[in-house]
Amino acid sequence: MKTKQNNKKFIYKNDQILNHEDALISIDERGFLFGDGLFETCRFLNQKIINFEAHLARIKIGLLSLKLNANIQNIESKCYNLITKNNLQDGIIRISISRGIGSKGYLPTNETPNLIIIQTKELPTTPKKINLMVCEINPPPFKFKSANSLQYVLAKISAQENNFFDSIMLDKKGYICETSSANIFWIKDKIIYTPSDDCEIVLGTIRSALIELKSLQIKCGKFKISDLENADEVFITNSSSLIIPIDKIAFRDKKSSHNINYKKILVKKVIKLLKIRFGLI
Numbered sequence: 180m181k182t183k184q185n186n187k188k189f190i191y192k193n194d195q196i197l198n199h200e201d202a203l204i205s206i207d208e209r210g211f212l213f214g215d216g217l218f219e220t221c222r223f224l225n226q227k228i229i230n231f232e233a234h235l236a237r238i239k240i241g242l243l244s245l246k247l248n249a250n251i252q253n254i255e256s257k258c259y260n261l262i263t264k265n266n267l268q269d270g271i272i273r274i275s276i277s278r279g280i281g282s283k284g285y286l287p288t289n290e291t292p293n294l295i296i297i298q299t300k301e302l303p304t305t306p307k308k309i310n311l312m313v314c315e316i317n318p319p320p321f322k323f324k325s326a327n328s329l330q331y332v333l334a335k336i337s338a339q340e341n342n343f344f345d346s347i348m349l350d351k352k353g354y355i356c357e358t359s360s361a362n363i364f365w366i367k368d369k370i371i372y373t374p375s376d377d378c379e380i381v382l383g384t385i386r387s388a389l390i391e392l393k394s395l396q397i398k399c400g401k402f403k404i405s406d407l408e409n410a411d412e413v414f415i416t417n418s419s420s421l422i423i424p425i426d427k428i429a430f431r432d433k434k435s436s437h438n439i440n441y442k443k444i445l446v447k448k449v450i451k452l453l454k455i456r457f458g459l460i
Contacts, residue, residue, distance in 0.1 A: 188265055188298075188299065189261060189264045189265055190202045190261070190296060190297060190298040190299075191257050191260075191261055191295070191296065191297035191298075192204075192294070192295075192296055193292070193294065193295055196260070196261070196264060199298070202296065204277075204294065204296075205280055207280045207281075207282070208277050208279070208280055208294060209277055209278040209279060209280065209281070209282060209287060210275070210276075210277025210278065210294065210326050211277070212282065213282075213285065213327070214325065214326045214327030214328070214329075215245075215277060215278045215287070215326065215327075216245070216247070216275065216276050216277035216278055216293075216294075216325075216326040217238070217241040217242070217245060217247075217275075217276050217323055217324055217325055217326055218273060218274060218275045218276070218324050218326055219234050219237065219238050219241075219273070219274045219323075219324055220271055220272070220273050220274075220324070220417075220418055220419060221234045221258070221271065221272040221273075221274070221418055222270075222271060222272075222302075222418050222419055222421070223258075223262055223267075223269065223270060223271070223272060224268075224269050224459065225268055225269070226259075226262050226263070226267070226268055228255075228258060228259070228262075228272060229418070229421075229457050229459075230384050230385075230388060230418075230457065231255055231258075233384035233387060233388070234274075234384055234418070235251070235254070235255065237322075237323050237324075237382060237384065238251060238254075238274065238276070238323070239251075240322060240323050240382075241276075241321075241323030241324070241325070242276070244321070244322070244323065245278075245325075247276065247278055247293060248293070249276050249293040249295060250292075250293070250295075251276075251295070254274065254295070254297070257297055258272045258274070258297060261297055261298075261299055262299060265299045267299055269302060270299050270300060270301055270302055271299065271300040271301070271302060271303075271418075271419055272297065272298075272299055272300075273296075273297070273298050273299075273300055274295070274296075274297050275294075275295070275296040275297075275298075275326070276293060276294070276295050276296075277293060277294040277295075277296075277326065278293055278294075279291040279292055279293045279294055302419065303419050303420065305420055305423060306344060308426045308427070309344045309345075309415075309423055309424065309425050309426050309427075310343050310344055310425075310426055310427045310428070310429065311338075311343060311344060311345055311346065311347050311358065311413075311415075311425055311427070311428045311429070312337075312338055312341055312343040312345075312346055312347065312428070312429045313346070313347045313349070313404060313428070313429070313430055314334050314337045314338070314346035314347065314348060316330050316333050316334045316337065316346070316348055317330065317348065317349065317350055317351055317356075317379070318330055318331070318334075318348045318350070318356045318357060318379045318380065319331075319379070320379055321381065322376075322380070322381060322382045323381065323382070324381060330348070330359075331359040331360065332359075334346040334348055334358070334359035335359040335360065338359070341429075343429065345358040345359055345360060345361065345415070346358060346359050347363065347404075347407070347428070349404065350378065350379045353403060353404065354374070354378060354401045354402060354403065355374055355378075355402050355403070355404060355406070355407065356374055356378050356379045356380050357374065357379075357380045357381065358415055360417055360419075361383070361415035361416055361417040361420075361423070362374075362380060362381070362383040362385070362386040362415065362416050362417070363413070363414075363415050364386075364389070364397075364413070364414050364415070364416065365406065365407055365410035365411075365412065365413045365414075366410060366411050366412040366413075366445050366446065367406075367409060367410050367411055368411070369396070369445065370396050370397075370398060371389075371395055371396060371397045371398070371449070372397070372398050372399075372400070372402060372406065372410075373386065373390075373397060373398075373399055374399065374400070374401065374402065375399035375400050375401060376399070377401075378401060383416055383417060383418070384418055385416040385417060385418055385421055385422070385453070386416050388453065388456055388457075389416065389449070389453060392452055392453075392456060394452060395449065395452065404430065407428060407430075407439075408430060408439060410441065411441070411442055411445075412424070412425075412441050412442050412443060412444065412445055412446050413425040413428065413441050414446045414449070421450070421453060421454075422446070422449060422450045422453060424441075424443040424446045424447075424450075425441055426440065426441060426443075427439065427440050427441065428441070
């Protein structure tokens with residue numbers, strides 16, 4: 180059950196809790212100027228953040244990759260303080276980290292500390308029918324959620340313009356990677372497949388949790404779009420919605436356009452196992 184937010188929603192700006200409307204940032208902030216930073220989104224249910232350790236690990240990977248030295252020592256306790264302050268039971272925590280202020284062109288000068296913003300958001304609404312399309316936009320090489328997310332933005336816009344929920348993104352060699360907002364899995368003959376870590380994908384926390392389940396037979400690798408065309412079932416995963424079964428995918432090329440409808444039988448078992456893993460049932 181979703182709880183409505185207070186009239187005044189609070190956020191963390193570094194170590195300060197502020198009213199949302201008072202949380203101003205400088206126009207010289209590098210996260211604004213260059214997308215120089217990263218972000219993380221976490222789902223919480225009954226005021227408990229799901230799988231926070233995995234999110235924290237991915238933040239650390241991002242900080243190391245971007246050569247950022249942000250102080251995240253108390254970030255989990257801040258998240259819980261904010262959930263309580265905003266009087267929420269279920270929702271999303273978003274953590275945004277920017278390098279701060281100070282630039283000589285692209286070169287950072289580190290004149291000020293990094294900026295960390297923590298905010299709560301309502302759960303996204305998901306349509307009853309989830310349809311995907313294949314787009315021509317390649318994903319970025321980051322394994323974490325970079326603040327510079329233009330490829331994902333354009334892929335999502337492309338899906339919306341064509342009346343689809345999301346776009347499937349391929350790399351330059353035509354291998355399946357991910358959608359603009361989720362990792363992708365498919366089932367063929369009761370075996371689950373997903374792109375491997377060395378593909379151009381964000382290393383999703385729900386994806387990792389599924390791969391770690393010994394009760395599931397999951398094969399990771401590099402796959403072409405024909406593997407999706409031959410699949411029995413398809414689903415996508417992210418921290419906001421956990422697992423979303425796919426109803427239909429539209430495959431397009433220069434000569435043809437066709438749709439494939441998918442079953443949703445074994446994916447229900449996967450959803451149940453994941454919920455058991457996180458103590459949700």
